[in-house]
Amino acid sequence: MPGLDRRAFLVTGLAAGLGAAIPRPASATASPEIPPSPMPGASAARGLCSDPFMLGVASGDPDHAGFVIWTRLAPRPLAEDGLGGMPPVVVPVEWQVYDDECCRRIVRAGVADASPEWGHSVHVEVGHLAPGREYWYRFRAGPYLSPAGRALTAPHPASFGGPLTMAFVSCAQYEHGYFTAYRRLAEDHPDLVLHLGDYQYEYARDTYVAPSGNVRDHEGPETVTLADYRRRHAQYKTDADLRAAHAAAPWLVVFDDHEVDNNWAGETPAHPDEGPAFRRRREAAFRAYYENMPLRRTSIPCGAGLRLYRRVEWGRMASFHLLDTRQYRDDQACGDGYKDCPEAADPARSILGAEQEAWLLDGFRRSRARWDVIGQQVFFARRESDAGPGTRTSQDAWDGYAASRRRVTRGWVDAGVRNSVVLTGDVHAHWASDLKLDYDDPAGPAVGSELVTTSVSTTGDGADSDPADHPFLRVNPHLRFYNNQRGYVLTRVGPEAMTADFKVVPRVSVPGAEACTRATFVVEDRVPGVRQAYLRPYSPPIAARTADVTAEDTIRQETERP
Structure with missing residues (x-):
């Protein structure tokens, strides 16, 4: 919101930040009315020169006590290095969860580190919320405030809840x-x-043409490297309609083939000439997929593997x-x-x-x-x-x-x-x-x-x-x-x-x-x-x-x- 100052955003205080290399859930503890102490990387956040929330916000994988909230910092989403125009440093990102749509009553708050190793993405596993409720959330990096998103908790395990x-x-x-x-x-x-x-397609421009022709173009080559996949995910999230759908409700996501390559199967690529390089490609695709989706830490990729099946x-x-x-x-x-x-x-x-x-x-x-x-x-x-x-x-x-x-x-x-x-x-x-x-x-x-x-x-x-x-x-x-x-x-x-x-x-x-x-x-x-x-x-x-x-x-x- 215009004019919202740092203390207003942090009214319930901040929790300790995350490690830079391994994304983990941020704490939701708070000390009301205590202003935050200086944090490593705060100067990098203050030095942001344009809005880093160009890819929007998302929530996902709800249970009866909470959900994941997500964002990824990218003031220049299509930067060729795949880092979205971010500096190669850890940036603290403040987050808050509210129980009202006007974002006035804070129920959880904290800070998470957006690290370059993970594409400056943020995954916060928010807990200790009431079951069967609507909540809203948003993020702040330096002087910039993200759009608000809507999330829900599932009903209590013993309850049907409403339709x-x-x-x-x-x-x-x-x-x-x-x-x-x-x-x-x-x-x-x-x-x-x-x-x-x-969710996204890997092809270079005009490789896969609709029967009546394509109406807009992919940026960059066919996705093979981590930078390629990061850019392609970012391009898709520059679409305002997709961002609106993410902000509307929590998502449950699974991938098919085009998040990696057409018709791949296990360790087998669609094109046999890819050979051992396909494993590296799959590793890059899985990492970018996790970075760009509201997934829990149980889905953090490990090399060329990503545990996505879940209940x-x-x-x-x-x-x-x-x-x-x-x-x-x-x-x-x-x-x-x-x-x-x-x-x-x-x-x-x-x-x-x-x-x-x-x-x-x-x-x-x-x-x-x-x-x-x-x-x-x-x-x-x-x-x-x-x-x-x-x-x-x-x-x-x-x-x-x-x-x-x-x-x-x-x-x-x-x-x-x-x-x-x-x-x-x-x-x-x-x-x-x-x-x-x-x-x-x-x-x-x-x-x-x-x-x-x-x-x-x-x-x-x-x-x-x-x-x-x-x-x-x-x-x-x-x-x-x-x-x-x-x-x-x-x-x-x-x-x-x-x-x-x-x-x-x-x-x-x-x-x-x-x-x-x-x-x-x-x-x-x-x-x-x-x-x-x-x-x-x-x-x-x-x-x-x-x-x-x-x-x-x-x-x-x-x-x-x-």
């Missing part, structure tokens, strides 16, 4: 369109946001099982496209790896939540592309790891999970489907539900289509809905039902489009599968084809990448 409004998104290619969906999501005032991967409890209402389907998977057996691949059924193959798979199955057995929500990256249900002989499916999705999918599905069935819902990104279109133990038995019962979000911007504007006329739906009767516009999914989760609005924007080639609900699906308590509750009528343009989309259109959209 949960949760949005989920995926796939935001900066060049392909404006991030209007992020802005509309923020305006929906969710309690929680899940980002399911492809977040929302009282008794929901247990979020967040998966990593890239870092531990076996390589795609027959390449990345749609193929009839017998090796996909090999029981030795896993998309999660043995340790993560065992962790997930144990979580199902221990769960007492009303809703077990699996947040992950790639299509879970089977999708055959034609009705001919063989099984022609995408090898980059769970179809390429059919035995692993069956083990996971059988795991929640055998554990007696009350309601299993899989949330998915990656495929740049909205889908809804029933989940089966046996997809070869169309009459067999549904044992779960899958909701898939379209992209924020990837592949450009897209087009509306008749959701009953997609060839994949005719071949796969468990698939219930399709739409090829850009947008996100907004859910309302209560004890009796989960309701999902498939939100779409008509165009991303120009900014500012309004969003509307294309369809609404409901998952009722103890009733596996999705039920359509609303469908906006489709009005085809005069020159529309008889069939608005073909199987080849879908395959091309998902696989035509460099």
Whole structure:
């Protein structure tokens, strides 16, 4: 706020700073009305000549007592060295948490060190807060004050709390369109946001071109080094719509492939000629990802490894099982496209790896939540592309790891999970489907539900289509809905039902489009599968084809990448 002096910001005092090399949570202790003593690096903060909060603020990974708050200092976000225009010194960053939107009543405060080793990022794990509450937070470095962000604590573990409004998104290619969906999501005032991967894309300018052309450009080369990845994350966060979505609610994040490289798998790069250099590239990408996301210290990367799979409890209402389907998977057996691949059924193959798979199955057995929500990256249900002989499916999705999918599905069935819902990104279109133990038995019962979000911007504007006329739906009767516009999914989760609005924007080639609900699906308590509750009528343009989309259109959209 203009005119806010240092003592006003620090009314509850400051805690000791963090170590420079290893990011740790800042303390939330305070001594009311005691002014701070001089801190090492304070002169560097006072010497900042322009606003260092150009990348905004964020919160994430809430529990019933607190959450992470994040910022990264970068007065010149696109500086070529990847350090955002910051000096190569540790800078103290003051933070405060409030229980009112006007930021008047301080409940926690402290100071954290922003070090050059970690891109001058700040991760504060705030604790000792009341469950099921809204809070607001902000930061200060030298004379500069950050925007305020909104965060929430989860309900008490013994309580359902009120209905949960949760949005989920995926796939935001900066060049392909404006991030209007992020802005509309923020305006929906969710309690929680899940980002399911492809937060940023690695390509050099004009390498990956949308069907109608790119509307803006990536800066710099294809991301390979730490400086490259830091710059690319910074460029994405210069988008005001993305910053608004981060400030609106706490996020739960997982990555997919483009945060590193297209279609990578474990230690295997997409391009074999990368060889041992891919491990260094992966290490750089993981470090930059942690630096730019509101993650807890349990996700601090260690070399070329980053523990991203984790479980977040929302009282008794929901247990979020967040998966990593890239870092531990076996390589795609027959390449990345749609193929009839017998090796996909090999029981030795896993998309999660043995340790993560065992962790997930144990979580199902221990769960007492009303809703077990699996947040992950790639299509879970089977999708055959034609009705001919063989099984022609995408090898980059769970179809390429059919035995692993069956083990996971059988795991929640055998554990007696009350309601299993899989949330998915990656495929740049909205889908809804029933989940089966046996997809070869169309009459067999549904044992779960899958909701898939379209992209924020990837592949450009897209087009509306008749959701009953997609060839994949005719071949796969468990698939219930399709739409090829850009947008996100907004859910309302209560004890009796989960309701999902498939939100779409008509165009991303120009900014500012309004969003509307294309369809609404409901998952009722103890009733596996999705039920359509609303469908906006489709009005085809005069020159529309008889069939608005073909199987080849879908395959091309998902696989035509460099």
